[in-house]
Amino acid sequence: MASTIKMRAKLEEAVVVVKALVSHPMETGLRKDSVTGEKIPAHFITEVIVETMERQVLVAHWGVGISKNPYLSFKYRNGRIGETVKLTWIDNKGNTDSLESEVT
Amino acid sequence: MNRIRRIVVQSAFAAGGVGLLSGAGLLAPRFALAGASRNAFEAGTLEEALKAAIGTTETIETDAISIKVPEIAENGAVVPVTVSATLDDVSAITIFVEHNPKPLISTYTIPEGTEVYVSTRVKMNKTSRLIAVVQSRDRFYSATKSIKVTIGGCGG
Numbered sequence: 001m002a003s004t005i006k007m008r009a010k011l012e013e014a015v016v017v018v019k020a021l022v023s024h025p026m027e028t029g030l031r032k033d034s035v036t037g038e039k040i041p042a043h044f045i046t047e048v049i050v051e052t053m054e055r056q057v058l059v060a061h062w063g064v065g066i067s068k069n070p071y072l073s074f075k076y077r078n079g080r081i082g083e084t085v086k087l088t089w090i091d092n093k094g095n096t097d098s099l100e101s102e103v104t
Numbered sequence: 105m106n107r108i109r110r111i112v113v114q115s116a117f118a119a120g121g122v123g124l125l126s127g128a129g130l131l132a133p134r135f136a137l138a139g140a141s142r143n144a145f146e147a148g149t150l151e152e153a154l155k156a157a158i159g160t161t162e163t164i165e166t167d168a169i170s171i172k173v174p175e176i177a178e179n180g181a182v183v184p185v186t187v188s189a190t191l192d193d194v195s196a197i198t199i200f201v202e203h204n205p206k207p208l209i210s211t212y213t214i215p216e217g218t219e220v221y222v223s224t225r226v227k228m229n230k231t232s233r234l235i236a237v238v239q240s241r242d243r244f245y246s247a248t249k250s251i252k253v254t255i256g257g258c259g260g
């Protein structure tokens with residue numbers, strides 16, 4: 001199955017810039033189905049962790065206020081070209097996915 | 105969309121989800137947020153959300169935090185937000201939208217070596233203030249931006 005995650009990590013002036021997009025509905029639980037009128041259950045990513053081989057570089061906790069198909073960008077120091085950055089997410093239903101990317 | 109509709113929400117989602125992954129050896133306990141903090145995401149007012157997320161409603165307003173947002177958001181479902189700060193020893197960034205049904209949007213743990221910078225996209229139900237709180241040592245600093253929303257993005 002294709003990954004739900006797209007991620008790019010690029011070394012720019014001694015800082016690794018990580019940009020990631022996750023494919024996820026991020027349902028608030030407040031929306032109603034336009035046909036049946038029933039509430040659409042909440043379904044959203046609760047945690048995101050990004051790590052290199054050595055350490056965690058970011059941990060994010062999300063609520064339903066993060067937009068559908070979430071975008072995340074951040075920067076960390078002391079990275080190097082070729083090292084692996086791994087992003088993992090988990091949602092409120094226990095679904096999870098992760099992706100490894102090399103710093104370029 | 106059909107698939108999503110059919111899935112029944114697991115009531116104890118936090119325990120169920122994280123437990124499952126811990127069992128698979130995928131996640132260390134560090135991944136799990138304490139129950140009390142997770143509840144902060146359910147808070148219905150800014151004051152409650154602040155108390156639950158950072159333990160206080162008293163923050164120190166500062167120009168050292170920069171919030172980059174559009175002044176007017178035509179689509180409240182997708183509002184780009186970038187928060188950065190020039191403060192030292194920062195351990196966390198937390199974002200709130202005052203007039204959302206659930207004001208706590210997200211919190212980011214900033215480990216040593218990570219820049220005080222996050223960029224994301226948030227939902228805004230209506231015109232509101234967006235508040236960024238940055239924790240440095242035991243202090244909570246904040247900055248605020250008002251965003252005019254033309255079409256709300258939380259559904260209802």
